[in-house]
Amino acid sequence: MASDSEHTRHVQQLFVQYGAEVKYFVLSLLPHPGEAEDMVQDTFLTVTAKAHDYEEGTNFKAWAFAIARFKVLEYLRQKKREPLALSGETMELLAREASDPDSANDEVMEQKISHALADCITHLSPKLKQLVELVYRNGIKPGAAADQVGWKPEAAYVGLSRARKELKLCIQKKVGANF
Template identity: 45%
Template sequence: MKPSFQSNEEAVTHVQELFLKHIDEIRGFIRAFARNRPLADDVLQETFLTITAKADSFEPGTKFPQWARAIARFKILELSRRDTGRLSFLTEEAIEVLAGENEQPEWDENFEPLEECVEELPASMRKMIDLRYQAGRKPAAIAEQVGWKVEAVYVCLSRARNVLKDCIEGKTTKKA
């Protein structure tokens, strides 16, 4: 039997404590998609508010970071639908794949341009993309592994996503 909360206040306190414990991981996930720090902080705040509002739906004993990232992913997707110019987005499907919510995505012809574009990236960008999205490493761990500053990793990932976006748009426009 899974533990449960005695009250809503207890649930709220618990998820807020977990949020603070995992804030760097959640922020890093959001920063992987946001172009600038203030925007990432806005999405982080919205994620915190949603997590607080949905505290009763969190099941104690389950993995909080995955639950929080799922909520953050929905906040990112909401923002992408409202204001695509402020975020570094591919397509909703590509976001889902890059967000790692699908264990083994089924690559069909819609993702062929993504695979091709990743192969065309400069070696340093491809390495960052592989470490972040294939190996699932956090930017801080990547920075330590490659001997860069964390900010440099964020910049490289952001630039790589922009290059991928432009490349995919170019390849899909040619096919149309």
């Protein structure tokens, strides 16, 4: 029988192991990078505090996603942002599909993709790169970022979309897989 602290540590390790997927799940509910990171942190704290609730051998992702979903809902309610968010029903559906053990992302592939992405970002055109950095690194909303790049807000949304499309193609080319 593992001690409580050992169990807690193990649960924390599981959380880190699935950290990327928790992050992606939270981002699907709360796409703003800064907000999503805060939610993941909150989730981590709750996961640590409630580690004893997690039963070894059961679906960890399903358990962690439920906590994360609860955190996000609470946050949206507090900010009165529900009209701009997905419905609880859709969130649950997304959680179910994302926590399917078969849908796990291969760790090695994930590493490869990260490396590829780092290189692909350097190949973006200067304006797109600047836009991506403003939005992702500095957490600026695209509308405000547009201002700094000297674009109209609408152009920034189109630009971001194009940047993602280019990054996706570039990554696919490098890792040779549809991801």
